[in-house]
Amino acid sequence: MRHTLPIAPQFYVTAPQPCPYLEGRMERKLFTALTGENAEALNDTLSKQGFRRSQNVLYRPSCSECSACLSARIDVAAFTPSRSQRRTLRRNAGLLRRVTSPWATEEQYALFRRYLDSRHSDGGMADMDVFEFAAMIEETPVRSRVIEYSDGDTGELVAVCLSDMLDDGVSMVYSFYTPDRPKASLGTHAILDHVELAREAGLPYVYLGYWVPGSPKMGYKANFAGLEVYAQGHWQRMRDPRDYDTELHPLSTDPIAEQVAGITLPGARPAKG
Structure with missing residues (x-):
């Protein structure tokens, strides 16, 4: 009987390009393809590693002289909403949550275009057409869901989140919302509702993407209690945001070969430290 050994994922590095978060810097990413029957296990395992x-x-x-970007997640058990976040929940009490399969609709795309034109007209997604939008939503080899938030009175779609269901939490892949309700804090509401979703599912974490000290675009993530960041190879409770270093240094990032060697893959024992 012939046995086929699993093929280890191959890792690559992107060419440097302008950083979207810190002006005047260049970003570089370490990446791997997410395909095949092992995709969910790989997504679960690597999400725990930033x-x-x-x-x-x-x-x-994996920037050559910068390590400012830190993966962030909320420890659901340690989270309590602030006074302003409780106001946000009350303000949006009339919204209805609908969880669906990852399928794109024209209504979602219309909301997405209004969001980009208002908030990110010069960003990397500014020229995304309806087909590219559908690919962003639908091309997922893992257990993903679209969470829609609609006005309970009018039925208007006001916010959408594409989220992955991990074995230890909910990962908010991408969110967008109407620019017509600036006082509603819909982005904050979506995060607060994902904390509730995680609680309902018995999952310990809500993954928020990257927090970048010094970046106004990412500053809001530091406002959530129970926030953890992935730094020096492990998750740690976030300190005062002002304590985190954004200075450039040629030794801030390990060589690519060392980074790849330090990655734990599905089925392997987690690295110590």
């Missing part, structure tokens, strides 16, 4: 999913790719920042 990786994020984008369609059929898992990636993690």
Whole structure:
């Protein structure tokens, strides 16, 4: 009887390009393909090591002289909403949550375009057409869901989240919402509701993507209690945001070969430290 050994994923590095978070810097990503029957296990395992999913790719920042980007997650058991977050929940009490399969609709795309035109008109997604949008939503080899939030009175779709169901949490892959309700704090509401979703499912974490000290775009993530960041190879409770270093240094990031050697793959024992 012939036995086929599993093929270890191959890791690659992108060419440097302008950083979308810190002006004047260049970003570089370490990435691997997310395909095959082992995709869910790979997504679960690498998400615990600071990786994020984008369609059929898992990636993690690997900039040559900068280590500012830190993967962030909320420890659900340690989370309590702040006074302003409780106001946000009350303000949006009339919204209805609908969880669906990852299937794109014209209504979602119309909301997505309004969101980009208002908030990120000069971003990397600004020219995304309806087919590319559908690919972002639908091309997923893992257990993903679309969470829609609609006005309970009018039925208007006001916010959408594409989220992955991991073995230890809910990962918010991408979110967008109407620009017509600036006082509603819909982005904050979506995160708060994902904390509730994780609680309902008995999952300990909500993964938020990257927090970047010094970046106004990412600053809101530091406002959530129970926040953990992935730094120096392990998760740690977030300290005062002002304590985190954004200075450039040529030794801030390990060589690519050492980074890849330190990655734990599905079925392997986690690295110590």
